[in-house]
Amino acid sequence: MSLQILVINAGSSSLKYQLIDMENESVIAKGNCERIGTKGGKISHKTFDGRELKQDCNFPTHVQAFEKVVEAMTKSEASVIESMNEISAVGHRIVQGAELFAESTLVNEDVIAKIEGLSELAPLHNPAHIQAIRACQRVLDKNVPQVVVFDTAFHQTMPQKAFLFGVPFEYYEKYHIRRYGFHGTSHRFVSQKYAQVTGRDLSQLKIVTCHLGNGSSICAVNGGKSVDTSMGFTPLDGLLMGTRSGSVDPSVVLYLSEKENLSPKQMSDVLNKTSGFLGISGFTSDHRDLVAAAEKGEARAQYALDLMHYQVKKYIGSYAAAMNGLDAVVFTGGIGENASIMRKNVCSDMDFLGLKFDETANEKYNHQIGRISSPDSKVDVWIIPTNEELLIARDTLACISK
Numbered sequence: 182m183s184l185q186i187l188v189i190n191a192g193s194s195s196l197k198y199q200l201i202d203m204e205n206e207s208v209i210a211k212g213n214c215e216r217i218g219t220k221g222g223k224i225s226h227k228t229f230d231g232r233e234l235k236q237d238c239n240f241p242t243h244v245q246a247f248e249k250v251v252e253a254m255t256k257s258e259a260s261v262i263e264s265m266n267e268i269s270a271v272g273h274r275i276v277q278g279a280e281l282f283a284e285s286t287l288v289n290e291d292v293i294a295k296i297e298g299l300s301e302l303a304p305l306h307n308p309a310h311i312q313a314i315r316a317c318q319r320v321l322d323k324n325v326p327q328v329v330v331f332d333t334a335f336h337q338t339m340p341q342k343a344f345l346f347g348v349p350f351e352y353y354e355k356y357h358i359r360r361y362g363f364h365g366t367s368h369r370f371v372s373q374k375y376a377q378v379t380g381r382d383l384s385q386l387k388i389v390t391c392h393l394g395n396g397s398s399i400c401a402v403n404g405g406k407s408v409d410t411s412m413g414f415t416p417l418d419g420l421l422m423g424t425r426s427g428s429v430d431p432s433v434v435l436y437l438s439e440k441e442n443l444s445p446k447q448m449s450d451v452l453n454k455t456s457g458f459l460g461i462s463g464f465t466s467d468h469r470d471l472v473a474a475a476e477k478g479e480a481r482a483q484y485a486l487d488l489m490h491y492q493v494k495k496y497i498g499s500y501a502a503a504m505n506g507l508d509a510v511v512f513t514g515g516i517g518e519n520a521s522i523m524r525k526n527v528c529s530d531m532d533f534l535g536l537k538f539d540e541t542a543n544e545k546y547n548h549q550i551g552r553i554s555s556p557d558s559k560v561d562v563w564i565i566p567t568n569e570e571l572l573i574a575r576d577t578l579a580c581i582s583k
Contacts, residue, residue, distance in 0.1 A: 183202050183203070183204045184202070184203045184204060184269045184578070185200060185201065185202055185203070185209065185262070185267055185268050185269055186200075186201050186203055186268070186269055186270050186271070186272055186574045186577050186578060187199075187200050187201075187268050187270075187271045187272070188200075188201060188271075188272045188273075188274070188570045188573045188574050188577075189247075189271060189272070189273045189274070189313050189317070190273075190274040190569075190570070191243055191273070191274075191306075191309045191310050191312065191313035192305075192306065192309055193305040193306060193309050194215070194216055194217045194218055194219060194309075195213060195214060195215050195216075195217060196213070196214040196217060196243055196246045196247065196250065196313060197211075197212070197213045197214075198211065198212055198213070198250055199211040199570045199574075200254065200261065200262075200268070201570065201571065201574045203269075203574060203575075203578055206571060206574070207229065208229060208570075209228070209229050209261050209262075210226065210227065210228045210229065210253075210254055210259070210261045211226075211227060211570075212224060212225050212226035212227060212234075212250065212253065213225050214238070214240055214246035214247075214249060214250065216240070217240040217241075217242065217243055217245075217246050218240065218241065218242065221237070222237070222238045222239055222240040222246075223235065223236060223237050223238055224236050224238055224246075224249050224250070224253060226250075226253040226254075226257070226259055227259070228259050228261050229261070232258065232259040233259060234253050234257050234258065234259040236249075242312060242316075243309060243312035243313050243315075243316050244312065244315070244316040244319060246316070247313065247316035247317060247320055248316070248320060251265055251320055265320065265321055265322075265325075266322060268321070268325060269325075269581070270325060270326045270327065270328060270577050270578070270580075270581045271317050271321070271325065271326075271327045271328070271577070272285075272327075272328045272329075272330055272573040272574055272576065272577030273288075273310060273313060273314060273327065273328065273329050273330065273573075274310075274330055274332070274366065274569065274573055275296060275306075275307065275310045275329045275330065275331045275332065276303045276306035276307060276310070276331075276332045276333070276363065277296075277299050277302045277303035277306065277307055277331070277332070277333055277361070278296070278299070278329075278331030278332070278333045278334055279299050279302060279333065279357060279361065280337065280357065280359075281295050281299070282295075282329075282331045282333070282334055282337075283334055283337040283338075284334055285328055285329065285330040285331070285334065285573075285576040285577070285579070285580055286328065286329060286580065287326060287327070287328055287580050287581070288314060288326070288327035288328065288329055292329060293311060293314060296310060296311060296329065297311050302357070302361075302414075302415075303415075310329075314327060314329075326580075326581045328576060328577040328580045328581065330366060330572070330573045330576045330577070331365070332363045332364060332365050332366060333361045333362060333363065333365055334365055335362075335365030335366065335368055335369045335400075335407050336360075336361060336362030336363075336365050336400075336407045336410050337407075338406040338407050338408065339360065339362065339407055339408055339409060339410070340408065343360065343408060343409040343503075344359045344360040344361075344362075345359055345360070346358060346359065346360065346413075346414070358414060359414065360410070360412075360413045360414065360418075361412075361413070361414060361415075362398065362400070362407065362410035362411075362412050362413070363396075363398060363410075363412045363416045364392045364396070364398045364400070364410075364412070365400075365407065366569040366572050366573065367390075367392045367513060367514070367567040367569050368390045368392060368398075368400040368402065368407065368410070369407075369572065370567055370568055370569060370571070370572045371390050371392075371511050371513045371565045371567055372386075372388050372390050372400075372402040372405065372511065373405070374550075374565050375388060375509055375511050375561075375563055375565055376405075378550065378563075378565075379509075379561070381508075383404070383405040384404045384405055385404065386402075386403075386404070386405070386508045386509065387401075387402070387403050387404075387501075387504040387505075387506050387507050387508050387509075388401075388402040388403075388507075388508060388509045388510070388511060389401055389402070389496070389497050389500045389501070389507060389509075389510050389511070390402055390510075390511045390513065391493060391496075391497070391510065391511065391512050391513065391514075391517050391527075392513050392514040392517060392567065393420075393493070393512065393513070393514045393515070393516040393517035393520075393523070394423075394514035394515035394516050394517070395422060395423035395424075395466065395467075395515065396416055396422050396423070396425065397411075397419070397420040397421075397422050397489075397514065397516070398410055398411045398412040398416070398419055398420065399411045399419070399420065399493065399496040399497070399500070401500035401503055401504055403504045408503065408504065409500060409503055411496055417452055417453055419496075420489060420492050420493065420496070421457050421458065421461070421485070421488050421489045421492060422457045422458070423457050423458050423459065423466035423467070423468075424453065424454050424455060424456060424457045424458070424459045424460070424466045425452065425453055425456060425457045426451075426452045426453075426456035426457060426460070427457070427492070429452075434448060434452070437451070457485075458471055458485045458489070461481060461484050461485035461488065462474070462479075462481045462482045462484075462485045463481055464482075465482075468486075468489075468515075468516045468520055468523070469519075469520075470482075471485050471486050472486065472520070472522055486522075486523075486526075487526075489523075490523055490526040490527050493523070493527045494526075494527050494531070497510055497527070497531075498531075498534070501534060507534055507560050508560065508561060509560060509561035509562070509563060510528070510536070510560060510561070510562045510563070511562075511563050511564075511565050512524055512562075512563070512564050512565070513564070513565055513566060513567040514567060517564070518547075518548060518549075518564055518566050518567075519547060519548055521543050521544055521547050524543055524553065524562075524564070525538065525540060525543055528553075528554075528562055531560075534559070534560050535558065535559025535560055536554065536558055536559070536560040536562065537554060537555035537557060537558035537559075538553065538554060538555065538558075538562065539552075539553055539554055539555045539558075542554075546564050547564070548566075549564065549566070550563070550564060550565050550566060551563065551564055
């Protein structure tokens with residue numbers, strides 16, 4: 182029997198999953214349960230051989246959603262296994278592990294309690310992760326191990342000078358106010374993948390990884406370790422994103438709250454849900470829509486593009502300074518992998534770094550892995566599609582093999 186690992190990514194109202202055969206790291210089946218806890222729930226399930234299942238469902242909680250996943254994988258016309266006993270382990274993506282978790286770990290009651298205790302730092306995600314773990318415990322045999330893989334763990338190697346904020350130190354001590362960073366699994370995967378495909382020693386490399394999508398973050402990876410990253414205490418910090426403002430002068434928040442008579446919750450909604458691409462353009466949170474509109478002369482769409490692309494360029498430059506050098510820039514994520522115009526704008530006029538951009542390669546390797554810098558460029562620039570689910574599966578295998 183092959184070693185099969187189920188990867189679970191539970192959001193506040195969704196449950197995404199992949200069943201991966203670790204003998205060859207191939208995806209056997211994958212899918213998503215949407216609108217958990219609200220009306221209009223549905224499951225989309227697809228198998229390695231092209232069979233699909235789409236159904237409208239009622240998911241009061243993540244438990245019912247996971248039960249539907251079990252049914253889809255074992256009893257539907259798109260089933261891929263005879264029973265859940267064929268699953269060797271489950272790997273869970275956890276958004277917030279704070280300072281408690283610097284690596285992936287096996288699930289036990291103490292680990293669950295700690296994840297639950299961090300819910301205040303990730304109120305939309307950590308409680309959903311706990312529900313997914315409990316759902317698996319309820320449905321699977323008690324001997325099936327579960328592993329938790331944290332978005333924040335990769336960034337626990339950041340030095341204090343990178344993660345502390347300039348607020349009274351007592352707030353760090355009392356409330357753990359600091360930079361945590363996110364997308365750690367993606368940044369770890371693509372930096373390792375870059376070293377693998379180029380045959381270079383990761384421990385000797387200085388890489389800036391750019392995970393750019395509806396949510397975006399940039400990471401300075403020195404010797405395979407995160408030494409700085411753009412997201413902060415929450416995923417709101419850093420770059421302009423789909424609906425998130427990214428970094429703003431804190432006084433702007435105070436000023437707007439007073440002028441618009443906004444409560445903290447309302448101000449949070451402005452910064453998280455109606456800012457970013459949507460707020461600047463006035464009509465979309467999608468980078469593709471912005472590009473299309475800018476080509477037609479829509480000024481505010483162009484403002485949003487210019488702002489985001491400029492910020493990415495600045496982060497690359499600042500992280501090169503922080504690491505005292507730069508060997509490679511890696512683009513990943515929905516925008517990073519697919520938006521050739523973004524990569525061109527970011528990588529132009531970077532001669533001071535010795536970065537020479539290949540526009541032909543940039544178009545050729547859109548959507549796929551490939552080098553997009555010139556052969557004589559001192560800094561490598563690559564597109565590397567991320568695969569967080571595979572890394573979670575690998576971590577899960579490593580944990581259960583100890």
